[in-house]
Structures are given as C-alpha cells and as structure tokens.
Amino acid sequence: MNQLxxxxxxxxxxLVEAMPFLxxxxxxxxxxxxxxxxxxxxxxxxxxxxxxxxxxxxxxFLFPVCECGNVPVARRLLMQGVPTPVAVGFLLAAPxxxxxxxxxxxxxxxxxxxIVVLRVVFSLLIATIIGCVFSVxxxxxxxxxxxxxxxxKFNPPVQPDAKRRGRSSPKDKGSSSLLRPGTYILxxxxxxxxxxxxxxxxxxxxxxSSNSKPxxxxxxxxxxxxxxxxxxxxxxxxxxxxxxxxxxxxxPRELILSLGSGPITSILVMLVLATxxxxxxxxxxxxxxxxxxxFSSGSILAFLVFGPMVDIKSVGLMLSLFKPKTIFYLFALxxxxxxxxxxxxxxxxx
Amino acid sequence: xxxxxxxxxxxxxxxxxxITAWGVLLLRYWLTNKLNLLxxxxxxxxxxxxxxxxxxxxFAKAQELWRLRPQVIAPNSQHITLFAxxxxxxxxxxxAILGFIITPQVFASDKALQRGVTDLLSTSRLQPQSFRASVxxxxxxxxxxxxxxxxxxxxxxxxxxxxxxxxFVIHPPDIGNEYIFxxxxxxxCCAADAYPVGLPVKLGTNQERYAPDTWLEVEGQMTxxxxxxxxxxxxxxxxxxxxPQPENPYSY
Numbered sequence: 001m002n003q004l005x006x007x008x009x010x011x012x013x014x015l016v017e018a019m020p021f022l023x024x025x026x027x028x029x030x031x032x033x034x035x036x037x038x039x040x041x042x043x044x045x046x047x048x049x050x051x052x053x054x055x056x057x058x059x060x061f062l063f064p065v066c067e068c069g070n071v072p073v074a075r076r077l078l079m080q081g082v083p084t085p086v087a088v089g090f091l092l093a094a095p096x097x098x099x100x101x102x103x104x105x106x107x108x109x110x111x112x113x114x115i116v117v118l119r120v121v122f123s124l125l126i127a128t129i130i131g132c133v134f135s136v137x138x139x140x141x142x143x144x145x146x147x148x149x150x151x152x153k154f155n156p157p158v159q160p161d162a163k164r165r166g167r168s169s170p171k172d173k174g175s176s177s178l179l180r181p182g183t184y185i186l187x188x189x190x191x192x193x194x195x196x197x198x199x200x201x202x203x204x205x206x207x208x209s210s211n212s213k214p215x216x217x218x219x220x221x222x223x224x225x226x227x228x229x230x231x232x233x234x235x236x237x238x239x240x241x242x243x244x245x246x247x248x249x250x251x252p253r254e255l256i257l258s259l260g261s262g263p264i265t266s267i268l269v270m271l272v273l274a275t276x277x278x279x280x281x282x283x284x285x286x287x288x289x290x291x292x293x294x295f296s297s298g299s300i301l302a303f304l305v306f307g308p309m310v311d312i313k314s315v316g317l318m319l320s321l322f323k324p325k326t327i328f329y330l331f332a333l334x335x336x337x338x339x340x341x342x343x344x345x346x347x348x349x350x
Numbered sequence: 351x352x353x354x355x356x357x358x359x360x361x362x363x364x365x366x367x368x369i370t371a372w373g374v375l376l377l378r379y380w381l382t383n384k385l386n387l388l389x390x391x392x393x394x395x396x397x398x399x400x401x402x403x404x405x406x407x408x409f410a411k412a413q414e415l416w417r418l419r420p421q422v423i424a425p426n427s428q429h430i431t432l433f434a435x436x437x438x439x440x441x442x443x444x445x446a447i448l449g450f451i452i453t454p455q456v457f458a459s460d461k462a463l464q465r466g467v468t469d470l471l472s473t474s475r476l477q478p479q480s481f482r483a484s485v486x487x488x489x490x491x492x493x494x495x496x497x498x499x500x501x502x503x504x505x506x507x508x509x510x511x512x513x514x515x516x517x518f519v520i521h522p523p524d525i526g527n528e529y530i531f532x533x534x535x536x537x538x539c540c541a542a543d544a545y546p547v548g549l550p551v552k553l554g555t556n557q558e559r560y561a562p563d564t565w566l567e568v569e570g571q572m573t574x575x576x577x578x579x580x581x582x583x584x585x586x587x588x589x590x591x592x593x594p595q596p597e598n599p600y601s602y
Contacts, residue, residue: 027403227366
C-alpha cells in the first residue's frame with residue numbers, strides 16, 4: 001500500500017512539474033503559427049549542405065515544436081523547396097533545440113548542467129551529420145514517397161487559397177490539408193491518409209491564411225488548437241509518467257542497478273526505453289530524471305538525445321513523407337551516432 | 351461514420367472539464383501547502399501560473415461552447431485522434447480526480463531503503479555546493495553535514511565536533527543494533543528524484559526504541575565508527591528528542 005502511494009506521489013510530482021512546460025510548449029507553438037512566415041524562412045536557407053543542416057537544426061528556435069509537430073513542419077519545408085539537409089536537420093533536431101525544451105532540461109538537471117549542454121551539442125551534431133549524409137542524395141525521388149516526389153516535380157507549392165477553406169472534399173484532404181500545421185496521425189490500420197489531429201476545427205482553422213482573419217477568430221483558433229494539443233499530449237504525458245513511476249517503484253533495485261551502471265547496457269536500455277515511451281520532448285527530461293540516480297549519465301543523455309528523434313507515434317506520419325527504407329536509415333544512423341557519442345562519454349569522461 | 355451531435359458536444363465539454371480540473375488541482379496543491387511534497391520551491395510559481403492559465407483556457411473554451419450553436423461545434427466526422435475520442439481528456443480527467451482523492455505522501459524509510467542503504471552509507475548524489483564552511487558545527491543541518499563530509503571526507507577531522515540535527519529514523523538491515531540512521535530526503539526538481547541523505551547515529555540503547563519514520567532531533571558529538579566494513583562519521587547521541595514531522599519535510 002505504501003509502495004502504491006509512493007508510486008502515486010512520484011507520478012503526480014512528474015505531472016505537476018511537467019504540466020507548466022507542456023502548457024508553455026502548446027501555447028508557444030500555437031501562437032507562433034501566426035507570426036513565423038515560413039515562406040520567407042525558406043528563401044533564406046543556405047544551400048551549402050553542412051551549413052544548411054546546421055541552420056535547419058537550429059530552426060527549432062523559431063518553431064518550438066516537440067516531436068509531435070515537427071514532421072508536418074519538415075514536410076512543409078521540403079515541399080516548399082528547402083534543401084534536404086535543412087529539412088532532415090530540422091526533423092531530427094527541432095524537438096530538442098528549442099528554448100522550452102532546453103529550459104525544461106535545465107529545470108530537471110540543475111545539478112548536472114553538463115547534461116543540458118551535452119543534450120544540445122549531441123543533438124546538433126547528430127542532426128547535422130545525418131543532414132550532411134542525406135545531402136549526398138540530390139535526387140529526392142528514391143527516398144521520399146511517390147506522392148511527394150510527384151508533387152515536388154509537377155506542382156509548385158500551393159498558395160493557401162481562401163476559396164478552398166470551408167470545403168472538405170476528399171481530394172482536398174489529399175493535398176492542401178497536409179500543408180497545415182498541427183499534429184497528425186495516420187488514419188486506418190493499413191496506413192491510410194494522414195489526418196490532422198485537430199481536424200475538427202471550424203472552417204476558420206486554416207492557419208496559413210489566418211493573417212487576414214480578425215483578431216477574434218485568431219484567438220478562437222489559438223484556443224482550439226491549444227485545447228486539442230493539451231488533451232492529446234497531456235494524455236501521452238500521463239502514460240509516460242505512469243511508466244516512469246511504475247519502473248521506479250516496481251522494478252527490482254538489483255536489476256536497475258546492474259543494467260544502469262554498465263556502460264553499454266545502460267545506453268542500450270535507455271535507447272530502447274526512448275523508442276518505446278515516445279514521450280514529448282518538452283517533458284521527457286522529467287521522465288529521465290527519475291532514472292538519474294541509478295543510470296549512467298551517458299545513458300540518460302542517450303534517452304534525451306535519441307528520444308526526440310525517433311518516435312513511434314510519428315512513424316506513421318513520417319511514412320507519409322519518406323519511404324520506409326529512408327526512415328530506417330534515419331533512425332539507424334541516429335541510434336548509432338547517439339550510441340557512439342554517449343558510449344564515449346561513459347567510457348572516457350564521466 | 352456519422353456521429354450524432356450530442357456525443358461530440360459531450361466530448362468538447364469533457365475537454366473543458368479535464369483542463370479546468372487540472373487547473374483547480376494545481377492551485378489546490380498550492381493553497382493546501384501540498385506542493386512542497388511534490389516539487390522544488392523554485393518551481394512553485396510555474397505551477398501556479400500554469401494552474402491559472404489552464405483555468406482561463408477552460409473557461410474560455412466553455413464560454414465558446416456555450417455561445418456557439420451545436421451544429422457549429424459539431425466536429426468533422428473524419429476526426430481521428432491519437433486516442434479514441436474522449437480517451438485523452440478522459441485520462442486527464444481521471445488522473446485529476448485521483449489527484450483530488452489521494453493525498454500525496456511524504457516519502458519515508460521504506461522508500462529510503464529502496465533507494466539502497468549502500469548509497470546511504472557510502473556516497474550520496476550530493477555534489478559540492480556553496481555552503482558556509484564557517485558555520486558552527488552545531489548549527490549545521492543534516493544536509494550541511496553530509497555536504498561537508500562529501501567535500502572533506504576524512505572522518506577523523508570531525509571527531510569531537512558538536513552536532514544538532516533533525517531527520518527521520520531508518521533501520522538499515524546491515525547496521526548494528528545500537529545504531530539508527532538519521533535521514534532526510536533531498537529534492538532537486540520533483541519527488542521523482544528525491545534521494546535520501548543522512549548520517550548514522552550511535553545510540554546508548556537498542557534501536558527498537560526509535561521506530562522507523564519517527565522524526566528526531568539528535569544532539570551529540572561526532573565520532574567515527576566502522577559500519578558495514580567502512581569507517582563512517584557517526585553521531586554519538588547524547589540526547590534524542592522526538593519531534594513532529596516538519597511542515598516541509600524535504601531539504602533542497
């Protein structure tokens with residue numbers, strides 16, 4: 001009984017600590033939809049692969065999205081013609097390299113500032129390296145989904161059209177709705193058409209053309225977007241916190257200690273955990289915190305770096321952008337690089 | 351896949367309820383002084399602001415739902431969420447209700463023992479921080495003592511110093527019958543990372559007199575003892591006084 005209450009207290013403390021950051025992330029990303037003009041941003045992207053990947057990785061500062069929102073943005077960037085390294089860099093690094101996530105990590109690991117710094121440095125390094133690797137592929141056709149390739153070849157980026165709003169024929173869903181921001185999920189078991197998580201907004205919901213909308217409508221849009229993201233991400237956060245609390249209370253201490261102190265096993269366990277738990281990057285540092293006492297610093301970093309890059313939730317979404325092979329390479333490369341970096345840390349530094 | 355309007359309206363109200371409930375829960379923890387059982391005081395303001403903002407969002411959404419006609423709210427029937435409709439907000443609401451019912455508990459000796467007695471008796475996670483080295487020994491708190499000993503670990507240099515500390519009792523299994531362990535939990539962020547620190551106390555009597563989790567104020571002199579095969583700074587108690595559990599049981 002005591003065990004249960006301890007577990008519940010840990011669970012609640014994780015939630016209470018994480019809730020403000022989740023709220024901040026949701027409000028920030030909802031608000032920024034109004035202010036950042038990605039078309040102008042695309043024009044300014046450097047063409048050099050290394051520089052492009054680096055800049056792409058840092059664009060997260062302008063789009064403080066966690067991994068739930070970065071795929072649609074990466075997809076839009078790619079369709080609007082940014083170089084691949086920029087899009088890949090953004091896809092991998094944006095969930096980590098943004099002010100809210102950095103602040104949340106700092107909150108959680110105040111006593112170990114090196115975790116905060118290394119999280120940013122490693123994420124940036126890995127995203128840039130993978131971005132550069134992908135820059136070798138100049139022809140996008142083999143790596144992206146045929147629908148996107150066709151789109152890139154024959155269709156110029158769609159300007160949001162006022163006429164389209166208010167209609168929702170199935171054809172519209174196939175193209176223009178994908179250009180909208182927000183959280184998406186694949187519909188149907190067989191991996192059908194991606195659907196916007198907040199697709200039930202009223203017709204005024206087309207944010208890309210919302211600049212002309214009156215203030216009142218904008219506020220309503222902001223409100224609706226926030227409520228839906230809070231509901232969906234909040235639920236994921238609850239499940240993640242419950243897992244963390246359960247592991248802390250239920251897992252035999254000897255097992256955790258033996259797994260957590262080995263330089264290799266600890267990293268592998270945390271990499272698997274990062275993949276399985278798929279908790280939002282704005283709150284994942286609190287999840288990792290509950291392992292900080294028993295797991296090596298390298299493995300905590302592995303969780304914090306790899307977790308935002310790979311996300312089971314968004315694999316379906318990524319499939320709407322890349323071919324399965326590409327996603328596999330992307331994840332494998334990210335996993336390997338994270339493993340190597342953090343192993344070096346475990347063996348030689350800490 | 352047409353849904354009637356009533357369930358979708360119900361789902362929208364469920365969102366409102368879940369968000370508002372969380373706002374109320376956060377503010378309630380603050381007003382009932384329970385926040386210090388959950389998180390570090392540095393972040394109280396964040397939680398308070400979050401509670402207020404959640405309430406604002408909840409009320410704004412409620413107002414919108416109230417004003418709009420049902421057919422306007424009726425969501426797109428194609429709507430597919432990460433969870434089945436109502437699940438996300440249902441989960442949020444259920445957790446908030448559990449939060450209202452179950453009071454968070456102060457960690458006690460069982461939790462400290464689960465964290466590992468070996469940790470208690472050898473190293474702790476405390477890193478050297480700013481502390482006043484000039485503090486008179488009897489004014490040091492338990493955490494100050496552990497910090498000091500971490501920085502200057504030579505047990506002999508403390509022999510004879512006076513100590514007056516407060517903490518709760520733990521009975522580690524591999525410590526002698528004449529000893530107890532006096533501990534406090536330290537929080538750096540939230541209860542999930544609470545870890546115990548403390549010192550062994552040498553009693554004149556059997557440890558059974560002081561049940562686990564009893565809060566004590568111990569006065570005595572520092573000495574060294576070999577416990578679990580390791581030389582430890584130990585408090586040789588001259589007086590042990592039972593005290594009520596402090597309002598804020600954690601150290602930071």
